[in-house]
Amino acid sequence: MLSIQNITKTFGKRTALSQVSFAFDKKVYGLVGANGAGKTTLLRCILQLYRVKDGEVLWNGKSVARDRSFLNQVGYLPQQFGLYKELRVREALALLANEKGVPKQDTDERIAACLALVHLSDRADSKVGELSGGMVRRLGIAQTLLNEPQLLIFDEPTAGLDPEERVRFQNIITNIKKDRTVILSTHIVADIQAVCDEVLMLGEGKLLFHGTVRDMTEQARGKVFLAKQADMTGSDVFIVKTEEKDGEVTLRYLAPENRGGSPCEPTTEDGYLCIQKQI
Amino acid sequence: MSTGKILFRLYRRSKWMLGITVLLFLLPVGTIIFHIITAGLRDLSLIPTTVSICSYLQIAAMLFLSYEFFGKTDAAGLTECLNGTKGGALRLFRRQIGCMLALNGLLSVIYLCIYLGVCAFLMHLTQPAWLWNLTGSILFFFFLCPMTAVLLSAAASLCLKRLSAYLCFTLFVILNSPIKYSLEKRLSFRLSYPVPLSFLFAFYPQNLNSEPPAQDGFMLPETQILVVGCWLLFALLFLAFAIGLRDIHQRRRSISIAAICAVLLVGVTGYNTLPYSDTNADCQNSADKIYLDYWETPELAVAPTTPIEAFHITSCILNLNAKRYLQGEAVLTVEPDNLTVYGFTLHHDYTVQAVTDKNGHPMPFLRQGDFLTVENTAAADGFVITYSGANNTFYTKRRSLFLPGYFPYYPMAGYQSFFNEKEKQLAPCVQTEQIAFTVHLSSSCEVYSNLSETAPGVYEGMASAASFLGGKLAVRSIDGIELVYPYLSAFVQSPERAENAVKTMISLGLDRDTCERILLTPGHLLRGIQPQSILNLGDHLLTSDLNDVENDYQKSKILPYKVSLYESCYIYRTSPNTFESMASFAEDDSNAAYLLKIAIQEKGESAALAACETFLYNREDTRTIQAFFADFMREG
Numbered sequence: 001m002l003s004i005q006n007i008t009k010t011f012g013k014r015t016a017l018s019q020v021s022f023a024f025d026k027k028v029y030g031l032v033g034a035n036g037a038g039k040t041t042l043l044r045c046i047l048q049l050y051r052v053k054d055g056e057v058l059w060n061g062k063s064v065a066r067d068r069s070f071l072n073q074v075g076y077l078p079q080q081f082g083l084y085k086e087l088r089v090r091e092a093l094a095l096l097a098n099e100k101g102v103p104k105q106d107t108d109e110r111i112a113a114c115l116a117l118v119h120l121s122d123r124a125d126s127k128v129g130e131l132s133g134g135m136v137r138r139l140g141i142a143q144t145l146l147n148e149p150q151l152l153i154f155d156e157p158t159a160g161l162d163p164e165e166r167v168r169f170q171n172i173i174t175n176i177k178k179d180r181t182v183i184l185s186t187h188i189v190a191d192i193q194a195v196c197d198e199v200l201m202l203g204e205g206k207l208l209f210h211g212t213v214r215d216m217t218e219q220a221r222g223k224v225f226l227a228k229q230a231d232m233t234g235s236d237v238f239i240v241k242t243e244e245k246d247g248e249v250t251l252r253y254l255a256p257e258n259r260g261g262s263p264c265e266p267t268t269e270d271g272y273l274c275i276q277k278q279i
Numbered sequence: 280m281s282t283g284k285i286l287f288r289l290y291r292r293s294k295w296m297l298g299i300t301v302l303l304f305l306l307p308v309g310t311i312i313f314h315i316i317t318a319g320l321r322d323l324s325l326i327p328t329t330v331s332i333c334s335y336l337q338i339a340a341m342l343f344l345s346y347e348f349f350g351k352t353d354a355a356g357l358t359e360c361l362n363g364t365k366g367g368a369l370r371l372f373r374r375q376i377g378c379m380l381a382l383n384g385l386l387s388v389i390y391l392c393i394y395l396g397v398c399a400f401l402m403h404l405t406q407p408a409w410l411w412n413l414t415g416s417i418l419f420f421f422f423l424c425p426m427t428a429v430l431l432s433a434a435a436s437l438c439l440k441r442l443s444a445y446l447c448f449t450l451f452v453i454l455n456s457p458i459k460y461s462l463e464k465r466l467s468f469r470l471s472y473p474v475p476l477s478f479l480f481a482f483y484p485q486n487l488n489s490e491p492p493a494q495d496g497f498m499l500p501e502t503q504i505l506v507v508g509c510w511l512l513f514a515l516l517f518l519a520f521a522i523g524l525r526d527i528h529q530r531r532r533s534i535s536i537a538a539i540c541a542v543l544l545v546g547v548t549g550y551n552t553l554p555y556s557d558t559n560a561d562c563q564n565s566a567d568k569i570y571l572d573y574w575e576t577p578e579l580a581v582a583p584t585t586p587i588e589a590f591h592i593t594s595c596i597l598n599l600n601a602k603r604y605l606q607g608e609a610v611l612t613v614e615p616d617n618l619t620v621y622g623f624t625l626h627h628d629y630t631v632q633a634v635t636d637k638n639g640h641p642m643p644f645l646r647q648g649d650f651l652t653v654e655n656t657a658a659a660d661g662f663v664i665t666y667s668g669a670n671n672t673f674y675t676k677r678r679s680l681f682l683p684g685y686f687p688y689y690p691m692a693g694y695q696s697f698f699n700e701k702e703k704q705l706a707p708c709v710q711t712e713q714i715a716f717t718v719h720l721s722s723s724c725e726v727y728s729n730l731s732e733t734a735p736g737v738y739e740g741m742a743s744a745a746s747f748l749g750g751k752l753a754v755r756s757i758d759g760i761e762l763v764y765p766y767l768s769a770f771v772q773s774p775e776r777a778e779n780a781v782k783t784m785i786s787l788g789l790d791r792d793t794c795e796r797i798l799l800t801p802g803h804l805l806r807g808i809q810p811q812s813i814l815n816l817g818d819h820l821l822t823s824d825l826n827d828v829e830n831d832y833q834k835s836k837i838l839p840y841k842v843s844l845y846e847s848c849y850i851y852r853t854s855p856n857t858f859e860s861m862a863s864f865a866e867d868d869s870n871a872a873y874l875l876k877i878a879i880q881e882k883g884e885s886a887a888l889a890a891c892e893t894f895l896y897n898r899e900d901t902r903t904i905q906a907f908f909a910d911f912m913r914e915g
Contacts, residue, residue: 047363051527068365068528076363082356086292091285098282099364099371107280143360153363 001025002151002181007045007055009038009205016041018205020055024181028173030196030213031185034276037202039185040079043155046183047076059151072101075144079155083139085129089120092128093143100147114142118172134165141172152182158191170194189269201275209275213268220266220274226252227261238277240270254279282371286378290348299340300382306333307390311397334420335455335483337386341425342448345379345432350441362526369526372433379429387421408725409766412751424482424507430514437521454480481506494679494750494765494801501603501677505551509544516540554604554667556674569672569705572627573698579627579648582694587622587652590615592692594661594715597745599689601675601682601722605629606667609689610637616660623651623690624708626697629668637661649687650694664690677723679751681801684729684744684816685709699840701869707814707839711898713741724749727763729796729819743817748798757781759791764799780825784832794818799825814839837895844904847872848891851879874908881912 002024009017017038031039044050046057048064048071057064064070083092093111102110115121118138123131131139137157144152158166166188173182173195184196192199192213199216201209209216224240229249237259241252252264254274266274273279291297310329352358352368352375361368394413398404431451435444454462454476463476481503516537523533573580594612599605607629613621625631627649634644634651636659643654653662669675673686682688685707687697692710699706716730718738726749730738738745751766757778764777785791796819813822813835820835830849837845850872851858861872868874878887894900894907902910 048528049359049362068367071363071365074363076360078359078363080356081360084289084351084355084357086289087285091280091288094280095282095285095371096360096364098285099361099366101365140360 001060002046003058003061004042004046005056005058007042007052007057009041009045009050009052009054015205017045017202020202020205020207022200022207022210024183026179026181027197028177028182028184028195030192030199031183031202032187032189032192032199032272033202033208038205039202040155041205042202043153043183043185047071047074047153072147073150075147075149075152077140077144077152077154077157079159081140082136083128085127088125088127089115089131089139090124092139093146096143097146102147110146110148114145117145117175118142119168134161134168137161137165138168138172141169145176150180152176152180153185154183155185156187157184158186158188166191189267189272193268201272203276216271216275217266217268218271220254220270220279222263223254223256223274223279224252224264224266224270225255225258225261226250226264227259231260233259238273238279240273282374283378283381286375289351290378290382293347293351296344296347299344303337303340303386304389306336307386307393311393330416330420331483333390334424337383337421337425338428338455338482339448339452341379341383341428342432342451343445345429346436346441346444346448348379349375349433349436353436367526367528369522369529376429376433380426383422383425383429386425387418390421391417404766406753406766409751419504419507423511427482427507427511427514430511430518434514434517434521437518437525451480455482457483459483478502478506482510494681494748494752495676502551502555505547509547509551512540512544512547516544554669556604556669556671556676569670570703573700574703576648577698577700580696580698580700581648582696583622583645583647583650583652585620585622585652587620587694588618590618590621590692591712592714595689595717595745597689597716597718597720599718599720599722601680601720601747601749602677603675604667604669605675605682605688607665607689609664609666610661611664611690612661613692617658619655621653621655621662622694623653623664623692624649624687624695624697625651625664625666625690626668626670626673626687628670629666629688632665632667633663634665635663637663639663649697651690666690675722679724680722680726680747680749682745682747683707683798683800683814683821684742684746684819685814685821689745709814709816709839710743711817713743715739715741716745718745718747720747722749725752727752727754727796727798729798729816740818746798746816746819746821748800758785760785760789760794761796762799763796777825780828783828784820787829787832788836789820789832794820796820797822799823836898838898838901841895841904843871844875844891845895847875848888848895851875851888868905868908871904874904878908878911887911 003022005021007017007020008015020038020042031042033039041050045052048057048068052065059070059073084095087095090111093114094107097107097110098104111124112121115124118141120135120138120142123135128136128139141154141157144154158169161169170191173184176182177195184191186192196213198210198212200207201216209219227250229251232251232253237253237255239251239253243250243252251261253259253261254270254277256279291300310333313329349372352361352371358368361371364370391414394417395410398413399410404410432444432448435447439447453459459476459480463474466474466476519533519536519540523530523537590613592611593614596610598608598610600607631644631646631651634642634653636642636657638657640657640659642656642659642662645652651664670688672681673683673688674681687695687708691708692712695708696706697708698704716739718728718730720726720736720738722736726747728738728745728747729742730740730745733739738747748763752763753766755762755764755774755777758781760781762777762781781789781797794815794817798819798821800821800823812824812827812831813820815835822831834842834845847858847861850861858872858876862870862876864870864872866873875887875891878890882890890911894902900907
């Protein structure tokens with residue numbers, strides 16, 4: 001089981017992470033936050049890609065600082081992922097399987113199973129260069145599973161994918177999440193809603209919130225309103241959406257109190273924004 | 280499927296990389312075809328040139344190919360994903376380096392098979408020492424040098440963008456090409472400071488204007504190996520540094536490796552600064568430097584004005600270390616032993632460290648150019664002279680050495696000028712008196728001498744001079760005379776030429792009881808040095824080739840300074856018109872042809888030629904040519 005304790009990471013004078021602690025369970029965690037909040041930094045600290053001087057990353061109670069063998073139990077899909085275009089899909093996965101320490105006699109079987117999970121079995125002999133962006137992303141997910149890891153880390157896995165691919169991704173996560181810890185860093189609220197059991201929200205390097213998706217949504221209860229622009233009073237509002245119809249502008253906004261209009265049922269996105277904006 | 284196999288597939292599926300690699304593999308075959316067309320397979324002399332060029336092309340190709348191959352991981356966007364594994368991206372990087380080294384290994388094996396096959400099966404050259412030499416040469420040029428390029432490229436791929444890397448590689452390739460020699464001259468002239476480009480960028484080993492001595496065998500020059508070794512250490516240092524920058528987990532190990540490489544680099548560089556004989560120096564041939572020294576500083580050959588009395592050396596014990604350069608200790612017994620001042624000749628390239636008597640008491644001495652003057656303050660009957668230095672023509676190296684007895688590489692009795700100022704030519708120091716030589720020679724190559732080898736590395740005998748020739752040599756006994764010649768010489772392919780030449784000399788009077796050995800010397804180094812093609816030093820002959828043996832052997836019977844008169848007589852007999860031109864070239868007593876013409880006019884043709892014949896072949900008659908003609912004209 002993964003646990004992080006008081007992780008602090010600075011780059012020069014800038015503090016990217018500040019005293020972040022959490023104990024992960026066998027669930028799917030959504031890691032959310034604004035750009036520059038520290039999401040990728042946190043993931044890289046967990047993977048020891050950054051040296052962590054302050055704080056600890058523990059795997060099954062042991063520090064992973066000097067023991068890279070913990071990575072044998074990790075599947076990682078970074079934000080920027082690609083494969084050698086000249087290789088065939090099967091060859092590329094075989095290469096990664098070798099690097100992940102998969103026993104040679106199990107390689108072919110694992111590759112076939114992973115390709116089946118991501119619905120790319122029929123492209124096993126295609127060259128990577130012939131695949132679409134979505135297929136390469138799916139291949140990225142496939143490679144995370146080669147070594148049957150207990151911890152899966154995905155950094156912005158659906159960025160740039162079309163809705164169909166995103167749905168496909170969500171289904172894959174649903175299929176593979178059993179008995180695993182999955183950390184999914186994303187901006188896309190729909191992904192969180194669809195697959196995540198819990199949400200961790202980072203803001204300026206700090207852990208602002210952790211809880212279920214419903215908990216995050218409830219953060220916005222009583223703070224979401226719909227009003228005509230003309231009826232608005234006060235300036236401490238955050239406009240979530242603006243609609244214009246027949247010359248009339250209607251605003252959906254977040255505020256600690258009603259500033260005009262009527263309250264609405266909060267969405268997950270509203271909850272996210274309330275926490276981010278500290279409304 | 281193994282990672283290596285997958286990486287090779289990755290490599291070969293890049294069309295342009297595959298294309299260049301195929302060309303590299305076709306090069307060995309191309310060189311053999313080139314050999315057959317230009318010189319025939321039995322001529323080994325082209326091999327060093329083709330090896331140089333092919334090695335250079337392989338190095339250049341490896342720089343760019345390796346960079347592109349190593350850069351594929353970053354370009355594909357796979358690096359971070361690999362860094363999330365236990366081995367990290369570095370593990371795959373190491374395998375990629377292994378692939379490139381395997382490629383180079385395969386190329387070297389192909390070259391090795393071709394050259395060993397041709398030489399062993401077609402030319403029947405199967406001596407183990409020779410085959411090891413060829414193997415070492417091929418592995419050096421086709422594996423070690425390209426390996427250095429691969430490692431440099433690996434380091435560059437980790438920390439340089441493509442444009443910067445390509446610029447560096449292009450500069451590296453240019454500086455290692457023959458262009459470096461003219462660049463070096465221009466830069467040194469402009470900066471008024473020697474810029475050692477040709478020394479530093481030693482991957483293209485051959486100076487276009489020179490060729491290594493044949494007894495080096497196949498090229499494996501020590502200085503070049505050391506310089507390439509320095510580059511290899513630098514590449515490892517650079518690579519360790521680049522890895523440390525990239526991968527925090529490798530930082531400590533990288534620093535340790537970089538530190539070790541830095542220490543070794545300093546050590547090897549320091550060793551490389553020791554003096555050495557550079558037979559590939561940038562001159563028309565290495566002999567130019569000898570001339571340049573005398574032209575620029577003629578007083579080097581001018582004997583001191585201190586009057587000295589004649590003496591001779593009865594015994595000469597030489598302790599010589601003849602590896603990278605010559606370190607010598609000469610223990611000389613002289614006669615008479617009661618002179619106050621003794622003058623010796625020792626080439627100016629050797630620095631005299633000390634002169635003592637045989638009991639170790641220091642003796643005052645003065646070094647002026649080629650001359651050494653010693654004050655015999657201790658009434659000693661002998662001296663111990665310690666000296667060291669390096670000469671590029673009469674050289675000592677690990678792989679070969681050439682110390683002929685006419686070159687003052689050990690102290691010779693009296694002031695003998697090694698350079699003829701008038702004729703602007705080197706004048707071999709030929710002595711006639713017999714000396715009891717005992718030479719302890721420490722060298723790394725197989726050595727032949729006119730002296731008998733009484734124990735390993737110990738040469739003894741009575742002779743007028745001690746000559747040593749070392750390297751990849753073979754010996755043939757022809758009618759009781761031993762001919763010592765390099766493996767890489769025409770006599771390997773045409774043994775009957777050697778036999779005919781020696782038999783011709785025997786028919787012309789070569790005494791097998793007196794002359795036991797003929798040493799074939801590096802011809803190109805001696806171009807223009809020896810006025811005679813064959814030098815007779817009593818118990819042995821030195822020659823650079825055996826082409827015009829009849830004429831050359833006759834010339835060898837006469838003292839070198841008389842050669843101009845011999846040639847005048849010869850041309851008078853064979854080509855009168857040419858003789859007229861020679862005689863009218865300079866109508867004064869410096870021109871032997873002019874003096875002969877006057878003598879013929881005054882005394883008659885037969886009398887003049889007969890007198891010349893007697894004078895020429897009498898080695899005891901040491902009158903100058905001018906003195907001889909003056910005496911002849913005075914005779915009734």
